[in-house]
Amino acid sequence: MRVLVLGAGFGGLELSTRLSEAFGDDADVTLIDRTDAFVFGFSKLDVMFGVREPTAVRLPYARIAKPGVRFVRETILAIDPEAKRITTDGGTYEGDVLVVALGADLDAAATPGLVETGNEYYTESGAEVLRDVLPTFDGGAAVIGVCGDTFKCPPAPSEAALLLDAHLRDRGIREAASIHLVIPFGAPIPPSPEMSRALLATFAERGITFVPERKVAALERGEAVLDDGQRLPCDLFLGIPVHRVPNVVASSGLAVDGWIPVDAGTLETRFPDVYAVGDVTSVGTPKAGMFAEGAAIVVAEELIAKARGGGETARYDGKGSCYIEFGGGEVGRVDVDFLSTPGAPSAVYHAPSIQTAQEKTEYARTRGARWFGA
Numbered sequence: 001m002r003v004l005v006l007g008a009g010f011g012g013l014e015l016s017t018r019l020s021e022a023f024g025d026d027a028d029v030t031l032i033d034r035t036d037a038f039v040f041g042f043s044k045l046d047v048m049f050g051v052r053e054p055t056a057v058r059l060p061y062a063r064i065a066k067p068g069v070r071f072v073r074e075t076i077l078a079i080d081p082e083a084k085r086i087t088t089d090g091g092t093y094e095g096d097v098l099v100v101a102l103g104a105d106l107d108a109a110a111t112p113g114l115v116e117t118g119n120e121y122y123t124e125s126g127a128e129v130l131r132d133v134l135p136t137f138d139g140g141a142a143v144i145g146v147c148g149d150t151f152k153c154p155p156a157p158s159e160a161a162l163l164l165d166a167h168l169r170d171r172g173i174r175e176a177a178s179i180h181l182v183i184p185f186g187a188p189i190p191p192s193p194e195m196s197r198a199l200l201a202t203f204a205e206r207g208i209t210f211v212p213e214r215k216v217a218a219l220e221r222g223e224a225v226l227d228d229g230q231r232l233p234c235d236l237f238l239g240i241p242v243h244r245v246p247n248v249v250a251s252s253g254l255a256v257d258g259w260i261p262v263d264a265g266t267l268e269t270r271f272p273d274v275y276a277v278g279d280v281t282s283v284g285t286p287k288a289g290m291f292a293e294g295a296a297i298v299v300a301e302e303l304i305a306k307a308r309g310g311g312e313t314a315r316y317d318g319k320g321s322c323y324i325e326f327g328g329g330e331v332g333r334v335d336v337d338f339l340s341t342p343g344a345p346s347a348v349y350h351a352p353s354i355q356t357a358q359e360k361t362e363y364a365r366t367r368g369a370r371w372f373g374a
Helices: 010-026 043-048 124-136 156-170 193-206 289-307 354-372
Strands: 002-006 028-033 069-073 076-080 085-088 091-094 097-100 105-107 140-146 177-182 208-211 216-220 223-226 231-233 236-240 242-244 274-276 319-327 330-337 346-353
Touching (some): 002 010, 010 028, 010 069, 010 097, 010 289, 010 354, 043 156, 097 289, 140 156, 140 216, 140 231, 156 193, 156 208, 156 319, 177 223, 177 231, 193 346, 216 236, 319 354, 330 354, 346 354
Parallel strands (some): 002 097, 028 069, 140 177, 140 236, 177 208
Antiparallel strands (some): 076 085, 085 091, 105 242, 216 223, 223 231, 330 346
């Protein structure tokens, strides 16, 4: 069974690893990504606030040495889901199974003024720029704002607000700055009322103004313009750009209404033997790494069972966890189940602690060791 895996994020890496573990040298997996290294999304916060060096958070794909897995660094130019054929800037690949794990692309240009006068921290380059910008911010109006309807890592805007507050306090200039947090949800973490209440209480305690159910539509003349016309003074903007399905996916016929629809239990698309996992889908879970990893496990077990002659496998349960930095070295966690009761996700909140911060570090360490031997 020839398996083409498009994208080497959480989903692509976990899927490739599991197939290698199951079949060893007999696995026939081609893992394709346009970049040369993997970076945990939460590591970008460490980079932007100067906690870690940019090179320290990168896991080069050149380290991948899994039996039966070949990593190819090329840019995907076309996807033919019917033929399960991929065209890249380096050649053409055909498989028996195709798994699309390309994530979501960022469209900073979709928000007028963001490229010219704002900052974003969702890319490596954006986090590195802010690493130099933040020490020069000596006061004024800071706005952390979401520019689109959906975005990766739902806790990230709240984390940025809390860490910016801590950064300014450490420098002794917090009283010289205001912080507004603008998100399109009615609560910081909608599936978890308990975590949302904890965050709102922390925002109030630290003087962070929460602006719910709004998006930043533009940056104009030192102001953040919201989608209802409201204007906020803005001397420093930390933005989460509009997210879109990658263009190569949009032109492939896989996407419907912006994202790839899949069977919620199997992650298979409407094309036989073509699966999609992670942020590129509309499966109904957050665009976050742990959920992509969980989806990849389901697809891997399905492919392993098929190769061994069949048998029932577990369906995707939509369960996962998100960590959230509260500052001061403490991290909270929320465990969410999105699919057991469709439309009514359940959540368990774990209050911020040093212990959970250590758990988050261990999570990253074990994944790095599992996927890269790092």
